[in-house]
Structures are given as structure tokens and as C-alpha cells.
Amino acid sequence: MPVTLNGGLMMPSWFDLYSLTPTGKEDEAGIKKAADKLKGLIAEEEKLVPCNRIIIGGFSQGGAVSMYTALTLDKQLGGLLCLSTWLPLHKTFPKALKWHSSTPVLQCHGEADPMVPFSFGKMSSDLIKSLGSSNNEFKTYPGLGHSSNEQEMSDIKEWISGVLPSKD
Secondary structure (H helix, E strand, O other): OEEHHHOOEEOOOOOOEOOOOOOOOEOHHHHHHHHHHHHHHHHHHOOOOOHHHOEEEEEOHHHHHHHHHHHHOOOOOOEEEEEOOOOOOHHHOOOOOOOOOOOOEEEEEEOOOOOOOHHHHHHHHHHHHHOOOOOEEEEEEOOOOOOOOHHHHHHHHHHHHHHOOOOO
16 A cells, blocks of 8 residues: 555555654554454454464554554453554543453564654553553563564563463
């Protein structure tokens, strides 16, 4: 789809981006449409596994859609994993909140991210905590830009193993 922030160029995108600042204009309709699509995918997975064993997450825009979806989903998820991301439509909370505050959250962010500023990621984490999240972890990575590294992947693996132990 064309992305305004990228000069209107076509690129893979969950929704249009006008700005990556906490006070910037947001594509409310596009964000809600993407969240509805993700909620549909969750419903399909629930035919195979209970919702409390489903982790949703993503990087950048994918993380933003996952974060918004988890906070507006009226079911208990197994976890929420957010990498180098932010909470879109953050001004609509707590009104839009349907969140199960015991859902485990791991949010990771590079301290040198030039695309999604570290401060925006931290603000999003603080907002989720203020909404009553009782199991929220925010990990930071010095020198890491808008990408991932081995330490982050190791932290994710450990977190997933902790929140979704084997069913043995």
C-alpha cells in the first residue's frame, strides 16, 4: 500500500503511517482494520489451541498492530511480544481497553532506533503498565537501531519458554 511517511511509495504495510511521534496524526481506520484482521487470525488459531496459549507479536508496525489488538481483545492471550514498536491510538485508552492485565508482555527496544524512537517505545510500555499490566517487561539494547540482535532473540526465546511451558 502507499505509505504517506515514505513519500507515498508502495511498500508492505499494515496501515498508513503519517508520523512516528506520540502526537502525530494516525490512520485510525487502517489500524482498526489491521487489528480486526489479526483478531480473525486469532479466532482461526483458537480452533486448534486455547487462546491462553496463543502469543501475538511483531516488529515495528507488526508489533503496533499486535499491541493494539491485545489491548482491545476481550480474551486472555498467552502473551504479547513487541519489538521496536509503539502503541498506536494510545490516546483512546483506557476507554478502548478490554485487556486482561495478567497477560505476559515482553517489549524490546533498541536504544539507538532511528525509526521508532526509544522514548516512544518506553512511553508505550509505561502506558500499558499504567493500565494495570501485572506482568510487563521492557528490555533495552544499547546501540541497537531499528533491528534485532542475538541477545534480543535469546531474551525472546527465554521469555516464550517461561510463558508457554510445554504441556507435558
